[in-house]
Amino acid sequence: MRAAIVGSGYIARVHARLIAELCGDVVAVCGRTLSGAQAFGIGQAYDNLDAMLRAEKPDVVHICSPNSFHAEQTIASFAAGAHVLCEKPMATSADDCRRMIDAADTAGRVGAIAYCYRGYPIVRELRRLVRNGDFGALWRITGLYLSQDVCDPDKYVWHFSPGLCGPAFALFDYGVHWFDLLQFVTGQPIAEIQAQFSTRRPDRTWHGNPGEGPRPRGEATEDGGVRVDFALEDQADLLLRLAGGASGSATVMALSPGNPNHIALSVDGESGGFDWLQEQPNSFVERRPGLKIIRDRDPDRLDPADRWTAAVPGGHPEGYPDAFRNVIAESWRGMRGETADFPTFGAGLRGIAIVEAAVASAAERRPVTVDIPGADFARDYPMD
Ligand SMILES: NC(=O)c1ccc[n+]([C@@H]2O[C@H](COP(=O)([O-])OP(=O)(O)OC[C@H]3O[C@@H](n4cnc5c(N)ncnc54)[C@H](O)[C@@H]3O)[C@@H](O)[C@H]2O)c1
Structure with missing residues (x-):
């Protein structure tokens, strides 16, 4: 899998380690700031999700950002043709979860939650x-x-x-x-x-x-x-x-x-x-x-x-x-x-x-x- 990670904090590092263990490739990391993504030290660094999705076309996006960003970042990833592995909590409201499920269905892609x-x-x-x-x-x-x-x-x-x-x-x-x-x-x-x-x-x-x-x-x-x-x-x-x-x-x-x-x-x-x-x-x-x-x-x-x-x-x-x-x-x-x-x-x-x-x-x-x-x-x- 060509994987991209959104977020460059604690859990993003866990995902990066496990993606490597599963012989996946972390092709890009999108942080809140470019310097944060660069400091992560793995994959191409971005601070703009749309730009990352356009340039890298990942198979799967691992959403590892703060809770309130999960819904929009997931929906954008599906629209770009990627599958999504989203950190918990899936979103901050059930209504947002439903929008995420609809976006997966529309794109014909799979969404999973990191209930580890x-x-x-x-x-x-x-x-x-x-x-x-x-x-x-x-x-x-x-x-x-x-x-x-x-x-x-x-x-x-x-x-x-x-x-x-x-x-x-x-x-x-x-x-x-x-x-x-x-x-x-x-x-x-x-x-x-x-x-x-x-x-x-x-x-x-x-x-x-x-x-x-x-x-x-x-x-x-x-x-x-x-x-x-x-x-x-x-x-x-x-x-x-x-x-x-x-x-x-x-x-x-x-x-x-x-x-x-x-x-x-x-x-x-x-x-x-x-x-x-x-x-x-x-x-x-x-x-x-x-x-x-x-x-x-x-x-x-x-x-x-x-x-x-x-x-x-x-x-x-x-x-x-x-x-x-x-x-x-x-x-x-x-x-x-x-x-x-x-x-x-x-x-x-x-x-x-x-x-x-x-x-x-x-x-x-x-x-x-x-x-x-x-x-x-x-x-x-x-x-x-
Ligand atoms: N499955 C688990 O066991 C587990 C464990 C810890 C955290 N989490 C979940 O993972 C998510 C992140 O938690 P964390 O502990 O890694 O937090 P963290 O503070 O260590 O990292 C969050 C990262 O997201 C980045 N970020 C902030 N806004 C962003 C944006 N708009 N776009 C991209 N990146 C952005 C921050 O710069 C930071 O690098 C949370 O939703 C949390 O609930 C899950």
Whole structure:
């Protein structure tokens, strides 16, 4: 694949590394500034997406820019004939997601979302066990996505600048990953949500350092910075009901000291349960009445259809880049017209619709039904 990357920050580097691992070519990088794209050091540098698309004609564009740019950059890429692998959150509104899906259909191109945690072999195994009825009907689902990313009161990220992040912070940054993981493993859509939001650090100051984005609107500080009133949630506490009847809770938190990426999924069914932690992705705990077993990743135990996700033999740990690479590989297979099970734009839209339901629930202090007109869960989360 001749790939172009939009954005030249943290996740763009991860994509560049994995594109190379998959024997793709990063032909160009488009940044906010030309100097940023040049400093990336891979591919031709641009600061104008249309110019890049015209000159490079990439097979696929990897959108790795701030959330608010995903929709227009994706639509422009489809119009230029490229497939798109878009970072999560797919966009900042469900309406924008629908425009992106329409643009893909019009262009006859494929859109995929970088829901990277689906790529772990153990996650695939858990999905199969659930599907095969190993745990019986599911009753309880519980989870966490805890990050310490913005604990430091002096840290500023572009997400704090009004307009760049969208109507949610923690749920767009972390929550959509966990929602995808939950629905992927259980095979059940989130049907109802009740949310309580908190903002623990409402004062943030932009200083213009790398990664902070352009100067936001706000009150100037004596040292040349800008004080921003940050009103989005940095902690979200959620009550959830799935369409298949399971129910439970989740907390998504951006200020959890000592937790860089603590992602937990715990499920109980009528005949057993399991616990999985992203920080120890090569094992899960299987629970039966009176029994708790740690199951290590074993490629031989994987369903033949999932075996390709285990890149190295048993006993050798795999990690985040391996899972992420699997998701890109599967998305590229879909783009080449092969049968593939990748995170679709439909799954991306579902994540945004769940966040919109949570935002409405938190504002109105009531449970909200997740209603996604025209969505087809079985198509976006196929179990075969
Ligand atoms: N899948 C994952 O695990 C994962 C992890 C981190 C971030 N992300 C997502 O990736 C996206 C980028 O996050 P990040 O952590 O890399 O942020 P970052 O701040 O490290 O990088 C963002 C980059 O986009 C560039 N940019 C800003 N405006 C632009 C524009 N108009 N056109 C082109 N480039 C522009 C910035 O200069 C910067 O290089 C976000 O949507 C985020 O949610 C996903």
